[in-house]
Amino acid sequence: MSVKVTVMTVLVLFVLPASARGQQWQDKPEIGRLFEKAGAVGTFVVFDCKAGRLTGHDRIRAETRFLPASTFKIPNSLIGLSAGAVADVDEPLPYGGRPQMMKAWEKDMGLREAIRISNVPIYQELARRIGLERMRSELQRLNYGNGDVGSQVDSFWLEGPLGISAAEQVSFLSRLAKGELPLPREAQAAVREILLLESGPGWSLYAKTGAALRDGCGIGWWVGWLEKGDEVYPFAINLDIRNLDADGPKRTALPRAALKLLGLME
Numbered sequence: 001m002s003v004k005v006t007v008m009t010v011l012v013l014f015v016l017p018a019s020a021r022g023q024q025w026q027d028k029p030e031i032g033r034l035f036e037k038a039g040a041v042g043t044f045v046v047f048d049c050k051a052g053r054l055t056g057h058d059r060i061r062a063e064t065r066f067l068p069a070s071t072f073k074i075p076n077s078l079i080g081l082s083a084g085a086v087a088d089v090d091e092p093l094p095y096g097g098r099p100q101m102m103k104a105w106e107k108d109m110g111l112r113e114a115i116r117i118s119n120v121p122i123y124q125e126l127a128r129r130i131g132l133e134r135m136r137s138e139l140q141r142l143n144y145g146n147g148d149v150g151s152q153v154d155s156f157w158l159e160g161p162l163g164i165s166a167a168e169q170v171s172f173l174s175r176l177a178k179g180e181l182p183l184p185r186e187a188q189a190a191v192r193e194i195l196l197l198e199s200g201p202g203w204s205l206y207a208k209t210g211a212a213l214r215d216g217c218g219i220g221w222w223v224g225w226l227e228k229g230d231e232v233y234p235f236a237i238n239l240d241i242r243n244l245d246a247d248g249p250k251r252t253a254l255p256r257a258a259l260k261l262l263g264l265m266e
Contacts, residue, residue: 023167024053031057031258035239040250042220042239044258047170049178049232054167055262065145065163066238069210070118071221072157074176074191076126077111079138081187085129086111089190095121112194118209124154141182144172158212169223169236177206177225177232195224203228203265209251217242222251226264233264 031044035057045056056062080086086093090110098121100106105119114122127135132153140147145164149156156162164172175181179188195206207224220241225234237255241247259265 023171024051025059026053026055027059028055028057028258028262030261034254034257034261038250038254040239040247040254042237042254043166044235044237044255045166045170046233046235046259046262046264047174049174049234054170056166056258061238062166062236065165065168066219066221067160067212068145068157068162068164068169069212069219069221070120070123071164071169071208071210071223072162073115073118073123073210074195074208074223075139075142075144075172076123076130076157077115077191077194078142078176078181078183078187079130079135080111080126081190082138082183083130083134085126089194093122093125095119096125115194115208120158127154138183142172144168166223166236166238169221170225170234173223173225173234173236174232177227177234197224207252211241211244211248211251213241213244216244220244220248220251222255226259228264233259235259 035042043056043058043061045054045062047054054062089112092108092110094108095105100121104117105121109119109122132149135153136147136149139149145162145168148161150161176188176192179185181188192206195208196204197207198205204227205224207222210221212218218241219238221236221238223236225232235255237251239247239250256265
């Protein structure tokens with residue numbers, strides 16, 4: 001299988017993590033055809049927790065680390081709550097008072113509101129409260145990607161050196177969904193609550209988007225899990241973003257189509 005290399009690989013960290021390589025993989029050409037039809041270059045993976053098997057498209061890319069971008073708001077929330085950087089998901093954090101890329105970010109808010117609008121300055125303040133050494137030790141304890149936070153506590157997930165693969169994302173999310181991370185169960189429950197997007201009879205969908213962009217191009221993510229009864233199906237997509245307006249919606253549309261193709265969503 002060949003690696004698809006494009007201009008967007010400026011945002012990739014070419015490492016094949018051993019933890020991901022050891023997992024059983026089932027390739028689904030039908031999912032690949034969804035990407036082709038959408039004109040998208042990327043990977044999708046879903047983890048069957050009961051079978052212990054990854055299913056998806058483009059295994060090499062699924063095992064390649066990229067900047068996590070705003071999907072890092074998930075571990076950032078977990079660590080912040082566990083460290084007491086905020087008392088709960090509704091305690092307001094200051095945004096700093098400066099003009100922001102999005103007007104909606106220009107107010108103080110708690111994590112519940114901030115994660116839904118992907119408020120960068122709020123989560124940068126949370127990271128500063130956690131501190132570099134605590135962040136480093138907790139990410140290593142969580143086995144989150146390469147665990148490398150570098151020297152800038154409020155930008156390592158946006159500019160590097162932190163990297164994580166799609167396969168590692170689903171492994172991490174599997175443990176969060178089941179409350180099995182080495183963090184207080186109350187913190188894990190609170191983060192699961194603020195990640196809930198949709199629910200229906202017998203199912204719930206939890207997820208977070210992310211995008212690392214330079215000059216309008218880069219990498220896009222959507223990671224989360226689907227609960228159906230007692231079953232949990234963590235999933236992750238990352239794809240090349242050439243134009244955010246055109247390619248951004250594919251981050252959520254392709255996983256939904258793939259989950260329907262696999263019979264996991266209606």
